[in-house]
Amino acid sequence: MSFEDLWPGLLPVGRARGGGYRRFSWTEADRECRAWFAQEAVRRGLTLERDRNGNLVAWWDTSADGDSGAPGDEGRADDGRRPDLLDDVGGGRRDAVLTGSHLDSVPDGGAYDGPLGVVSALAAIDLMRERGVTPSRPLGVAVFTEEEGARFGVACLGSRLMTGAIDPDRARGLRDGDGVSWADAIAAEGYDPGAIGPDPAFLGRVGCFVELHVEQGRVLDAPVGVGSAIWPHGRWRFDFTGQGNHAGTTLLGDRRDPMLPFARTVLAAREAAERYDAVATMGKVRVTPNGVNAIPSEVRAWLDTRAPDDAAVRATVAAIAAVAEEAAGWHGVDVGLSEESYTEVVDFHVDLRDRLVKTLGGAPVLPTGAGHDAGILSAHVPTAMLFVRNPTGVSHAPEEYAEPADCRAGAEALAAVLTDLACR
Amino acid sequence: MSFEDLWPGLLPVGRARGGGYRRFSWTEADRECRAWFAQEAVRRGLTLERDRNGNLVAWWDTSADGDSGAPGDEGRADDGRRPDLLDDVGGGRRDAVLTGSHLDSVPDGGAYDGPLGVVSALAAIDLMRERGVTPSRPLGVAVFTEEEGARFGVACLGSRLMTGAIDPDRARGLRDGDGVSWADAIAAEGYDPGAIGPDPAFLGRVGCFVELHVEQGRVLDAPVGVGSAIWPHGRWRFDFTGQGNHAGTTLLGDRRDPMLPFARTVLAAREAAERYDAVATMGKVRVTPNGVNAIPSEVRAWLDTRAPDDAAVRATVAAIAAVAEEAAGWHGVDVGLSEESYTEVVDFHVDLRDRLVKTLGGAPVLPTGAGHDAGILSAHVPTAMLFVRNPTGVSHAPEEYAEPADCRAGAEALAAVLTDLACR
Numbered sequence: 001m002s003f004e005d006l007w008p009g010l011l012p013v014g015r016a017r018g019g020g021y022r023r024f025s026w027t028e029a030d031r032e033c034r035a036w037f038a039q040e041a042v043r044r045g046l047t048l049e050r051d052r053n054g055n056l057v058a059w060w061d062t063s064a065d066g067d068s069g070a071p072g073d074e075g076r077a078d079d080g081r082r083p084d085l086l087d088d089v090g091g092g093r094r095d096a097v098l099t100g101s102h103l104d105s106v107p108d109g110g111a112y113d114g115p116l117g118v119v120s121a122l123a124a125i126d127l128m129r130e131r132g133v134t135p136s137r138p139l140g141v142a143v144f145t146e147e148e149g150a151r152f153g154v155a156c157l158g159s160r161l162m163t164g165a166i167d168p169d170r171a172r173g174l175r176d177g178d179g180v181s182w183a184d185a186i187a188a189e190g191y192d193p194g195a196i197g198p199d200p201a202f203l204g205r206v207g208c209f210v211e212l213h214v215e216q217g218r219v220l221d222a223p224v225g226v227g228s229a230i231w232p233h234g235r236w237r238f239d240f241t242g243q244g245n246h247a248g249t250t251l252l253g254d255r256r257d258p259m260l261p262f263a264r265t266v267l268a269a270r271e272a273a274e275r276y277d278a279v280a281t282m283g284k285v286r287v288t289p290n291g292v293n294a295i296p297s298e299v300r301a302w303l304d305t306r307a308p309d310d311a312a313v314r315a316t317v318a319a320i321a322a323v324a325e326e327a328a329g330w331h332g333v334d335v336g337l338s339e340e341s342y343t344e345v346v347d348f349h350v351d352l353r354d355r356l357v358k359t360l361g362g363a364p365v366l367p368t369g370a371g372h373d374a375g376i377l378s379a380h381v382p383t384a385m386l387f388v389r390n391p392t393g394v395s396h397a398p399e400e401y402a403e404p405a406d407c408r409a410g411a412e413a414l415a416a417v418l419t420d421l422a423c424r
Numbered sequence: 425m426s427f428e429d430l431w432p433g434l435l436p437v438g439r440a441r442g443g444g445y446r447r448f449s450w451t452e453a454d455r456e457c458r459a460w461f462a463q464e465a466v467r468r469g470l471t472l473e474r475d476r477n478g479n480l481v482a483w484w485d486t487s488a489d490g491d492s493g494a495p496g497d498e499g500r501a502d503d504g505r506r507p508d509l510l511d512d513v514g515g516g517r518r519d520a521v522l523t524g525s526h527l528d529s530v531p532d533g534g535a536y537d538g539p540l541g542v543v544s545a546l547a548a549i550d551l552m553r554e555r556g557v558t559p560s561r562p563l564g565v566a567v568f569t570e571e572e573g574a575r576f577g578v579a580c581l582g583s584r585l586m587t588g589a590i591d592p593d594r595a596r597g598l599r600d601g602d603g604v605s606w607a608d609a610i611a612a613e614g615y616d617p618g619a620i621g622p623d624p625a626f627l628g629r630v631g632c633f634v635e636l637h638v639e640q641g642r643v644l645d646a647p648v649g650v651g652s653a654i655w656p657h658g659r660w661r662f663d664f665t666g667q668g669n670h671a672g673t674t675l676l677g678d679r680r681d682p683m684l685p686f687a688r689t690v691l692a693a694r695e696a697a698e699r700y701d702a703v704a705t706m707g708k709v710r711v712t713p714n715g716v717n718a719i720p721s722e723v724r725a726w727l728d729t730r731a732p733d734d735a736a737v738r739a740t741v742a743a744i745a746a747v748a749e750e751a752a753g754w755h756g757v758d759v760g761l762s763e764e765s766y767t768e769v770v771d772f773h774v775d776l777r778d779r780l781v782k783t784l785g786g787a788p789v790l791p792t793g794a795g796h797d798a799g800i801l802s803a804h805v806p807t808a809m810l811f812v813r814n815p816t817g818v819s820h821a822p823e824e825y826a827e828p829a830d831c832r833a834g835a836e837a838l839a840a841v842l843t844d845l846a847c848r
Binding site (some may be wrong): 020106107108150153214215216217218219231233235243244245246247248249250251252254257260261262263264266267270273274279282283284285287289290291292293294295297302304306330354368369370371393394395396397398399 | 439444494530531532574578639640641642643655657659667668669670671672673674675676678683684686687688690691694697698703705706707708709711712713714716717718719720721726728730792793794795811817818819820821822
């Protein structure tokens with residue numbers, strides 16, 4: 001099947017009236033996405049593996065031993081060191097080639113962020129078969145769970161669990177907006193919450209990981225590019241605490257209105273980002289009590305900051321925090337700042353990156369400001385990314401788009417890369 | 425019973441863990457408040473009247489005809505003109521004296537805003553009886569419904585319906601946050617939604633209305649004051665529409681982030697209020713999609729503005745709107761402004777005000793920036809207000825407070841005023 005034949009099967013799933021997607025982990029939309037993936041795997045004779053952490057992998061295994069299933073026994077446990085590309089480690093075999101991405105979405109997200117990587121992987125397998133390519137290494141298509149962190153708040157949760165980048169106890173206790181824990185949510189789907197956590201046996205089988213993803217900015221001006229790095233990025237929370245009061249009767253001089261230093265901080269984020277060549281966004285805010293005629297008692301707001309290097313991120317956040325404190329002081333408001341997460345710069349595997357560029361006969365190399373499962377896996381497995389052009393740069397919104405011709409080019413590029421990597 | 429004996433019966437009802445009150449119309453807390461009021465009315469031999477609009481009145485009627493119930497037949501329909509104080513209109517009797525306030529609350533509101541007027545009215549009746557005072561006019565204690573507009577969005581809904589200040593069709597269609605309509609909510613309580621609307625027969629019986637209320641600013645520096653006016657006030661909604669996008673990958677120059685002009689508008693509201701001696705508050709905001717890693721697609725925010733005169737309100741709003749439009753333009757964001765409500769200045773009845781001051785042997789006279797049912801009724805009935813000192817000026821918040829001695833002084837003042845008005 002071609003890319004165009006595959007794409008429509010997934011398009012209607014979890015689509016809200018406004019055109020955006022709400023594919024949150026372990027909801028009905030997520031179940032439909034997983035069912036679609038399982039059906040497409042079966043149709044191709046791939047073997048579906050459901051790991052302990054909620055991730056799925058469909059294996060095309062044509063290895064000499066004739067086992068068409070997952071490459072289970074011959075793997076060697078991940079020993080924590082960053083291995084060389086597709087190496088043979090002490091007689092064990094770290095030889096599988098992994099691709100794939102995720103199917104979950106942000107609230108009212110676009111169609112491409114995640115699914116494009118999964119659909120392109122299946123389309124690439126179809127292209128390889130049409131051309132008579134038979135891989136000599138196991139080739140897996142992964143669907144990582146809760147990549148967006150839209151329901152439980154931690155991005156790349158599935159790959160973090162697999163690699164040990166998050167403590168299983170913390171993951172079990174993560175709660176969605178209704179108070180449902182990750183443990184309860186996966187138990188309801190038949191998983192054992194006690195069994196989640198690092199999976200060195202799986203990682204030990206993987207020789208490399210290549211994730212294809214729609215570009216999320218407007219940097220890429222070619223159909224397909226190769227990723228060089230993921231910018232360091234983090235989330236910070238500001239808690240502005242003032243005095244709730246009546247909007248009509250409280251004189252200006254008597255006010256301790258936390259909305260005012262919050263507003264000043266929003267503007268400071270933009271100013272600091274410009275100064276340090278970073279990006280800084282305050283896109284989430286929670287006001288208490290959030291009444292028209294009530295001066296708020298508290299404004300809680302989140303800051304997302306990213307930049308090419310750690311120093312720029314730190315300088316940006318420090319500049320914003322200084323303004324927040326000063327403005328809070330002016331208005332008699334208390335302010336607290338806490339770092340909710342921080343991810344250092346990820347440099348993708350240089351040899352693998354160069355090999356992709358060579359296979360594609362040359363391609364633009366670009367970094368990204370977005371986090372990906374590839375960023376998590378890269379600490380354990382040689383990892384690379386392919387980006388498909390985004391003509392408007394819109395992402396995490398219903399208008400997210402990629403031209404069909406660029407999507408076809410992405411699937412072709414992935415087929416070429418997988419052919420190179422999976423055929424000895 | 426004294427003020428102190430009455431107060432504890434109401435204190436626990438609808439109180440949230442944080443100490444604030446959530447007494448929203450037609451919820452369990454509201455039912456408990458109404459049951460408490462009915463019980464206190466019965467205990468005093470008052471006759472409880474439930475009007476068509478969800479308001480309650482407990483009548484102490486010792487008129488010559490021996491009817492201890494509500495003064496129903498002898499009234500004359502309200503003819504729309506603002507009558508003189510306690511006049512006899514064309515042979516009919518517009519002779520009842522009405523007091524009272526409301527029992528509903530804003531989200532996490534204080535204990536005093538509303539209930540103080542109801543409790544003080546009952547305490548005043550007890551004081552009058554202790555002193556052997558027998559009114560020669562019917563004396564009613566009113567509990568108006570949905571004064572805060574916290575559940576259905578329109579403040580003073582009960583008194584607006586009674587006076588025809590809101591179209592019954594609009595009221596029936598008002599919806600709470602869960603989509604429940606006013607019509608359905610009152611039908612579930614046994615009211616006929618088709619029967620709501622202007623009640624000239626009721627208004628035609630009322631000679632004057634005196635509402636006691638906790639002061640909501642820090643203007644009053646005596647135990648009890650008399651109201652002169654309610655500032656003109658209104659609510660405006662700003663709709664900032666940008667382009668939702670990825671917080672990590674969208675370059676600053678590609679952004680159309682509606683949070684930025686919103687923030688500038690919050691600061692402009694404070695600046696304009698200072699310039700025009702007004703108050704302006706942006707206490708409610710709704711961000712779409714409100715995700716940490718998403719540039720918002722839309723920010724909807726509400727502005728509450730009040731000032732001593734209409735011109736100052738209009739100038740303040742115009743100045744804020746100009747900044748909003750300019751800032752939106754800078755950021756490629758569209759902005760819409762709509763006036764959701766506007767209430768012109770209310771000057772309370774001058775003769776009644778002076779009579780109260782005289783009865784109290786002198787008292788500070790002050791305006792208020794807060795809306796009240798008294799402001800709605802004043803277009804139809806001679807109306808006055810008594811304010812009880814608020815030592816910190818905090819209102820619409822759990823910390824709202826009045827000293828017990830000041831509350832006692834308020835009940836004494838109300839008893840004196842009602843004795844003067846209700847005894848020919």
